[in-house]
Amino acid sequence: MFTLLPNEMELSMRYLGKNGKTRLERMFHTGLDSIDDEQIEQAETRAGTKIDRLEGSGIPESLEGLWQDIKLLYSMIRDSILGRYKLPYRTIAAVSFTLLYFVNPFDLIPDIIxxxxxxxxxxxxxxxxxxxxxxxxxxxxxxxxxxxxDN
Known part of the structure; x- marks a missing residue:
């Protein structure tokens, strides 16, 4: 799982702030209820494209744990879509929402920073x-x- 060093985690959480964390938690749980089949397909396609693009550009060492987690979530949803691995719908929705959030460059904190x-x-x-x-x-x-x- 993605882990930051203690000082990085403290700085990161301070930067995000309590309101930011609460807002993201609310968005996550609300988003689970609104994910449909088309968005699941979009999550897989768009995340795959972004992963391929970023993979070639090099990932900063400080983001390596996050990167591995994102690739694992992508692999999980891809295996589910291709029928290789069965997942409960709530898990599919959670992973899809997360991947769609990841591919959005203009989320709570723009990825261009x-x-x-x-x-x-x-x-x-x-x-x-x-x-x-x-x-x-x-x-x-x-x-x-x-x-x-079997699963």
């Missing part, structure tokens, strides 16, 4: 990972088993 622009993305990814915890662990186990076990 180097490193700082990903603080809100990191917070939403963290919310998602906590929300889908058990399903994410099962998915990781499925990957470790060579994507062969």
């Amino acid at each position: 180097p490193v700082v622009g990903y603080i809100d993305d990191a917070f939403v990814v963290t919310l998602c990972i906590k929300f889908i915890g058990t399903d994410l662990e099962k998915y990781r186990k499925w990957i470790r088993n060579g994507k062969k076990s």
